Amino acid sequence: MNATRTEHDFLGEMEIPAHIYYGIQTCRALENFRISGIPISTLTKFIQGMACVKKAAALANGELGVLSQDKCRAICQACDEIVAGKFDDQFPLDVFQGGAGTSCNMNANEVIANRALEIMGHQKGEYQYCHPNNDVNCSQSTNDAYPTAIRIALYAKLTQLIGDMDYLREALEEKGREFAHIIKMGRTQLQDAVPMTLGMEFAAYAHTLSEDMMRVGEARNLIAEINMGATAIGTGINSPAGYAELVTRKLREVSGVPVEMADNMVEATSDTGAYVQLSGVLKRCATKISKMCNDLRLLSSGPRCGLNEINLPPRQPGSSIMPGKVNPVMPEVMNQICFDIIGKDVTITMAAEAGQLELNVMEPVIAYSLFSGMKRLGAGCRSLVDYCIRGITANEARCRDLVYHSIGIVTALNPYLGYETSASIAKEALQSGRSLFDVVLERNLLSREQLENLLAPEHMLRPGSPLPAGTSSPAAPKG
The missing domain is CATH 1.20.200.10 (Fumarase/aspartase (Central domain))
Known part of the structure; x- marks a missing residue:
């Protein structure tokens, strides 16, 4: 576990633990971005997505003759293993990072290259046989x-x-069916409005x-x-003719996403x-x-x-x-x-x-x-x-009591008594603590039978329609 391999980039050399699959650019990013403590390995769908992209690129490059078939096969196998979750622990970078995602892209390039090297019978870091940039990143940029x-x-x-x-x-819909028969008071602005059902x-x-x-x-x-296929800025530089269309088709096949x-x-x-x-x-x-x-x-x-x-x-x-x-x-x-x-x-x-x-x-x-x-x-x-x-669960009795003690049901009297009269009834009932039923009868505005019919909550649930079959309604209060 103490063995290392030497890798280099244009900034210099670095000793990399021999057992890990990522390389020098990932290690530099690990040093630079110690921010959240949340590694990109927790974003498993993203890691799988990156492997799908690299596999599609390898297949397109192989078909267009810019990547050897041996490298193509090894890269594709490495990508398949990443999709299967075999190398999740080799993606340690912080989710917060500068560089527009370059560190993530190179993390994938290095892991895939080193696993491809093993598949081809070479050692990690022997990039002359399969290079993170030249081969795994062939015809690509971080920016695409x-x-x-x-x-x-x-x-x-x-x-x-x-x-x-x-x-x-589905769970809410099921509760809607379960509570379809329970009449309650609707509310607007946290004030009594008109009746409805809990199911509604x-x-x-x-x-x-x-x-x-x-x-x-x-x-x-x-x-x-x-x-x-856009590569750096959208011009497609460093990619062969026809690559963008081909890699898009390959990616559809590899990922199952209709890109x-x-x-x-x-x-x-x-x-x-x-x-x-x-x-x-x-x-x-x-x-x-x-x-x-x-x-x-x-x-x-x-x-x-x-x-x-x-x-x-x-x-x-x-x-x-x-x-x-x-x-x-x-x-x-x-x-x-x-x-x-x-x-x-x-x-x-x-x-x-x-x-x-x-x-x-x-x-x-x-x-x-x-x-x-x-x-x-x-x-x-x-x-x-x-x-x-x-x-x-529903407190059906509580819902019923709130309806019958509500002032809001006076709305049902508007078409028969008018707004002004209905408002005065509501005001008197509220101030006296009596029911709307009692106030209307005392004023002799409607008969008991008419009032019972008009103030039956089920008649107020929808225009001109009774409650659905099977709906039960509590008896209206007397006197």
Whole structure:
């Protein structure tokens, strides 16, 4: 383990531990970027994406005759092993780094080159037989290989995120069906509004998730446009004719991602608009999911002094001093995940804006912010379902009592008594503490039968329609 090999670059020589697969440029970056303590090896989809890019490039270069078949086969085998997770520990670089991703690209080049050397029967560091730059990086630049790897990884992560969001949507939809018969009071501006069902509330949450899943899918389509073959700035320098089209096709085959070559390679090399678009979509998702969690916390507030319309499953004791207190910890942690994603949107926006001329050097922080945000949002969706949504129960009697004691149901009298009269009824009921029912009967404005019909909550759920079949309604209060 103490043996070393000597490697050099144009800055000088360095002794590299003989057993590691990365080389001098990765070691220099390890010295320079001791920032977060989070290695790129934690971004497994990105490592796999980089290996897919290198394999596609090797296949295209081999077919075009600029890379020998022996080197092509060895590089491809090394890439396959990386995709399988065999060399994750050989990607130790910090996720925060300067150089527009050059260190990540060279980390991959060095690992692949040294593993290819072993496959070909040589020692690590014998780069005269397979070189990180000349062979593994053939027809490439960091400026096309690195962002393409990011996009391959993002596409996979977005597919996973859509699945995580659908997991939450299905759970909310199920609660919508379970609570379809429970009439409750709707609220606007935290004030009594008009009746609805608890099922409608949860069905609305499910529908909003469906809409957001569509937006995520649209953003995923934008991510599939790549600049592979652009090399340094989009001109394709140092790549053979036909390489860009061929490597794009090879990458589709290798990765399974439906990548498409950008129409304008210069624009695609400098532009990070798709990342900004994706970040905005993630912010939209986070904002709406966080709002839903706020609602869950409000609806479950209590148990004696709040709304207490629903019960969240108890997960842990809620206080070190107040016995018996249970907090809504799962919606709370989801709120915090969402706040983090909303903050990352600012980081991504500023990083995208900070690119100058033909390249955006801030892609490392963009990539990390997107990857970490999606990972946490997906994990949050699944945890919210498993430890909260599935265990929610309804306090049906509480919901019913709040409806019948609400002033908001006076809205149903507007078409028959007019707004002014209805408002005066509401005011008198509120000031006297009596029910709307009693005030209307005392004023002799409607008969008991008419009033019972008009104030039946199920008649207020939709225009001209009774409740769905099977819906039960509590009897209206008498007198």
